[in-house]
Amino acid sequence: MSDPLIALVLLGGLILLLSAGLWVAIALGTVAFIALSLFSNAPAGLVMATTLWGHSHSWALTALPLFILMGEILLRSRLSQDMFDGLAPWLSRAPGRLLHVNVFGCAIFAAVSGSSAATAATIGRMSVPELTKRGYPESLILGTLAGSATLGLLIPPSIILIVYGVATEQSIARLFIAGVGPGVMLIALFAGYVAVRAWMNPSLIPNEARHFNLRERLNASRNLIPVALLILGVIGSIYAGLASPTDAAALGVVLATILAWASGAFSWKLLFEALMSATRTSCMIAFILLGAAYLSVAMGFTGLPRNLASWIGAMDLSVTALLLALTLFFIVLGCFLDGISVVVLTTSIIMPMIQAVGIDPLWFGIYLVVVVEMSQITPPVGFNLFVIQGMTGINIMRVAKAAFPFFLLLLLGVALISIFPGIVTYLPSLMGN
Template sequence: MSDPVTGLILLGVLLVFLASGLWIALALTGVAAVALSFFSNAPVGLVLATTFWGHSHSWSLAALPLFILMGEILLRSRLSSDMFSGLAPWLGGVPGRLLHVNVLGCAIFAAVSGSSAATAATIGKMSIPELKSRGYPESLILGTLAGSATLGLLIPPSIILIVYGVATEQSIARLFIAGLIPGVLVMTLFAGYVMVRAMMTPGLIPPFDITMTLREKLRAARGLIPVALLIVGVIGAIYTGIASPTDAAALGVLLSIILAATSGSFSMRDFMDALLAAARTSCMIAFILIGAAYLAVAMGFTGIPRNLAAWIGEMGLSPYVLLAALTGFFIVLGLFLDGISVVVLTTSIIMPMVTAVGIDPIWFGIYLVLVVEMSQITPPVGFNLFVIQGLTGIDILRIARAAFPFFLLLVLAVVLITAFPGLVTWLPQAMS
């Protein structure tokens, strides 16, 4: 049987499993078992046992639950609301005014949580009631929040970059460094869009009616200091080479506990809730990763990725044509799956094609995260849309329409890093 036919059969099996409501991890494991049973001579049980054991004690994977726990602790402390209060006084004179709190607040919280959903929930709880009470347009409130929360996937420490690094055996530290400039680029695009909208429609943004002296602004900005210390402690330890991502994640958990406890708004009950939430999320992601690893090994035994890469190479496709096709593919896939599932489902099949045309795996990781960010704000399975719907009760399609301009800005960001790959690769190369 030819490789394309085999690939289509396995894809059909996967779709049937997913459509039946089977857990993603079990669906991946089931497809791998089918591939080994019918399209190879490898022993199914032995490969499953060795793969599950070999991929369940990865040191790199240990950073994942730690960063998730750090975000859960911050989500339950007063630090997030202090961050909002510290940013607001400085943005009153900027076109778009307090809407930039959504953009900057999401960027800052993304740098300490690594989660898009946690970023949307935390910043949304504070900003939506405040901005609505001040008369800001609903579409821009929802759009800036939904769009900017996607920065949780890109700005390090990013959970999805850890997942990509583990799945593709790339350096997580280099991926974190590579995501810094694109993260600032996306944040700048979002802030620029808000400023342009505000300047084009002068009456759209209500006036900022609170006047504060410089001393009062500085006093309010003290709420940013704990979060700034956390960012410097975690990201600085990684960038300077003092600590590995896993060590830095442990440091981040320790610092977040200390800062949350000293804020006076974090109880032992909050800590236990954070532990349970982090354990649930971490187990889900780890289970998916192990299932994806089993599928990757099974695909190796069938020879499909190797032959597919050779076929792509013989076609002589340029990297740009391949990336254009993959972008459309990932956007469609993101309509039905969350970002982490997209990464683990596709890397074992896509990476041989990517390396065959000479695309840098580190660059491709950032590209993939940007494309996955788009799926966070596209229905029917846009996690940020679900979070905001839960906060506001607003129809998800209305939220999706508000987020659509930011979807287009993410497309622009993909175009920019494709045209200027140095935006991604320069910093890791300079610091290596």
């Protein structure tokens, strides 16, 4: 059986298991077990045991439940309400109004966590209940959250850019700087889409109860001070070199708790509820991560990612055709694997192809991350979709449908950085070599 056919069989099996209602983690593990048993000589049971054990105590992932807990605390305090009260006067006349909170909130938090899942979970815990209560359409609430949360992979500090830099011996500092321009571009595309939808169909966006003059807006902005202090505390500790993202996440929990108590609307009961809800969400995500890790290892043993990449390389394509083929390849591969696994399993084969046709490895790193972002909102294994489903209980296909316009915007982003590579390379060029 050829490698493309094997990939289709495994993808079809995964879709079938998910359609049958099997838990995502179990479905991923089942496909991994089948792949190892049928298409490799590795002992499937032993690989499962070692993979689950090896990935169950990763210190780097400690930041994820901490950021989720921070979001749960903010949700149960008056801080999330204060954030919307502070932003509402400024956005009351903007096309799309408070939907922009999802876009800009995710952009800011992405610069804190470096994780799209943590961004979706934390911003979603604050924004989804509030926007729903105010009457915004479900499709735009979920779509802006799922799409904008993908910025966690691109905006520095990005974990996946660090992985790419190590794997390809590129400067991580230059990669971080290179991610700024495309990050701003995507924020503009997402906000522009919301504005266009609002202009085309004003009835989608509920009217705010009142309009505000400048003095009232400035007075309302005082509500943003606690949230601003929290963001500055977390982001500032990272960029000042005082804390790692995990340490900053712990600091965020402490600051969120202090600010919640100071607001006068928090209690021990609410703290316990926040802890229990964060535990449930974190366990759900961790269980999926373990299943994804097992599938990633299984793919490595079968050799499918490397063989498919080599198959593309053997076609002797032009630069444009190669990028089109790689875009399709990475989107399909993202149906099986998380973004870091895609980078780790394919770069060693793809980089010689890239360099042979004269593509800048720095530019290609950003291109790769933007394409991998698309896989975060692509079923059946779009991780942001699972996070939002776990938070809201909404069917994953409804979430995927809401996120589809943002998939197209990310595809447009890939086209723009391909046509205008300076979007990626201009800022790094100012740094010199």
